[in-house]
Amino acid sequence: MVINLRKLFCLPVYTESGKKLGKVFDLELDVDSHTVVRYLVRSNFLSVKYLLVQSNSIKAIKEDKIIVEDSVEKISSVETSPGMVLEE
Numbered sequence: 001m002v003i004n005l006r007k008l009f010c011l012p013v014y015t016e017s018g019k020k021l022g023k024v025f026d027l028e029l030d031v032d033s034h035t036v037v038r039y040l041v042r043s044n045f046l047s048v049k050y051l052l053v054q055s056n057s058i059k060a061i062k063e064d065k066i067i068v069e070d071s072v073e074k075i076s077s078v079e080t081s082p083g084m085v086l087e088e
Contacts, residue, residue: 013066
């Protein structure tokens with residue numbers, strides 16, 4: 001399946017057990033390997049807290065949602081301000 005960024009950024013993110021975590025807000029790419037490193041998921045439009053989802057925690061990307069491991073919801077979220085760059 002091929003998906004464009006505009007559609008990806010609108011996809012809701014759910015755990016395997018069905019809990020909604022939010023929607024994809026942004027992503028980080030490894031420019032050397034051309035792969036997604038992690039996704040930033042925002043719980044709602046006004047939130048400044050994001051959940052960082054490592055690409056290896058993604059179980060499935062479907063046309064209507066992304067499914068992640070249940071353990072993802074236990075990871076602490078990160079608070080950012082607009083335009084802030086997250087670094088490891």
